[in-house]
Amino acid sequence: MLFSFIQSHDQNHIALRSNDHEITYGALLRQIDDYCARLTDVDVLGLALDNTIEWLLWDLAALKTETVCVPIPPFFTRQQIDHTIARAGITHMLSPAGLQATGQSASPTIPRGTAKITFTSGTTGTPKGVCLPASAMENVAHSIHTMLGNDFAGTHVCVLPLAILLENVAGVYSGLVAGCTIVLPQLGDFDANYSSLHHHLKQNAATSAIMVPELMRALLLQVIKQGPLPDLKFLAIGGSRVDPHLIKQARNLGLPVYEGYGLSECASVVSMNVPGHDRIGTTGSLLPHVQASITDGEIVIHHPGFLGYLGETAPGHHLTGDLGHMDEDGFVHVTGRCKNVLITSMGRNISPEWPESVLLAQPGIYQTIVYGDGDPHLSALIVPTGPHADVSACIASANETLPDYARIKHFRIVAPFTVENECLTGTGRPRRKNILQQYLSPLAVKETPMNFYDQLVAQTAIARAELYRVPQLVDGLQGRISRPTYIAYLTEAYHHVKHTVPFLMAMGSRLPDEKRWLHKAIIEYLDEEEGHEEWILNDIAAAGGDKDAARKAAPNLETQVMVAYNYDYITRKNPVGFLGMVFMLESTSTQIASMGADAVMNGLDLPKSAFTYLFSHGSLDIEHMKFFEKTVNQITDPADQAAIIEVATNTFRLFANLFGAIPHVSEVRDVA
Structure with missing residues (x-):
């Protein structure tokens, strides 16, 4: 069936493309036949190559000649490879050194009709061989094509190893059925963190790709920093549960993410969401x-x-x-693994994949494992996305969406889970037993305590998250704003930043004697903040705006309200509360400077001189935040702490209103 589809396509259309080689659909059939002739004496073929056109030619030739094919995942250890060779009775191994006999005889336990044996690393070290006939794989490929249709037949870029069925069958075979061009970057072209993922997808104008959740999270961060991928039409996610909020975040950034579910025993995909028939929070409907x-x-x-x-x-x-x-509508909901269920001391049964998926939707959390079997509350091992990630805030934000019995009460920061330290399978799934043994030994670090700064970060997490949903800010971080929008933002920034020094002076003048120790911090802030409003006016001029007009313009009502609120709080309630405004401004400007300035500069083709204010706050406010953290952790008065949290929460919301009032139409650019 697969080969009849290949023959039916435009024979001049590119079927396979690698870094330096292309094969048309017409040439593909001829080359497959050439490789078939080389399989005459091969009973069981082991494939141990990188993602290349050659890998696929041997694979397709084996399928056509009914030769048993055993793909060797690149992440298998030498011991696992030896086990696979012996267990399947691989008679010939294809490696970079060429096709060589192994001296083995085909295993007598291979069922008749087996076309491919896929060895899954699973959660233990010994791979298990799943025997699949050609019909099972072709059924999956045909069903995926039926559900997607020809509208999504374009350029499919393989970012997972071809030895994984999800890429081999759901990606390549279904792509060939649809008439796609299959692009094959070698896995060696990606580094350990897949930091070049965005580059490969953009360079090849990818319309589709398949990823595991960890890769999608990496791509999401790259899109924020490097801009959208407008050619993408379908980005399939599978391998483990994905929190609905993460999918919504990805779609807000223009990534067409659709979750699916599969099993090796079913030749990969079992159910999937597709455009036009999609329900976030499910793994889609069953394949036909x-x-x-x-x-x-x-x-x-x-x-x-x-x-x-x-x-x-x-x-x-x-x-x-x-x-x-x-x-009732036929959408499949996968909630976890039977063997992973935790039973708390309160008698609650919880699949850890549920709170884990919610945690992994937070931008500061890279990896996590939730545990707590027999405990009154759940705990988590957390691998943050970076040294400055607000883990406490991430957990607080995740807990807001979870019932009390599924919330994380304690956490520990740990080193990344990798294949090398035996904490991950080769397909990126956590080896829970290994992880818990490694990190929950008697010598493990105690749960991280929450100082006041951590409490401030945690208790403002929801308000901060709402700010980052404002369309003007979302598009700004992706560089998708117009020049008038950028100038309008700078104008409003001028009209609140010019009050920073007066704010600090008002705060200092109203501190009671027992809190005059804060004067030193205020003086340091005054020295740093003096004149920043003039930087903004100069940026307006460099961006092509009228800085004198901006200086004289009446600020938007939303800007006036934020300024008035802070003066009122300082004079009428508690001057210490203004530190909440400081926290909001510096944490926000750090994020905007680090993620948005480059994107906007490149998108608008403006000189760096138009971004003095933003770029200065990238490095400046990181140092400020360290100083701020040290300062507020010395504040022990509960009333002052409550005031800081109150002002921070309210100013995050007021700042969101300020952004929302800026006239804005998302800038759509042709980047093909």
């Missing part, structure tokens, strides 16, 4: 050829298509080990 039901809360796939595991008889149906349900 898939039949499934729910038994005692566990997902059961009927007649999954696989022929069994090596050495075992295939069951008539497959108990997945995944918990879930299907709603």
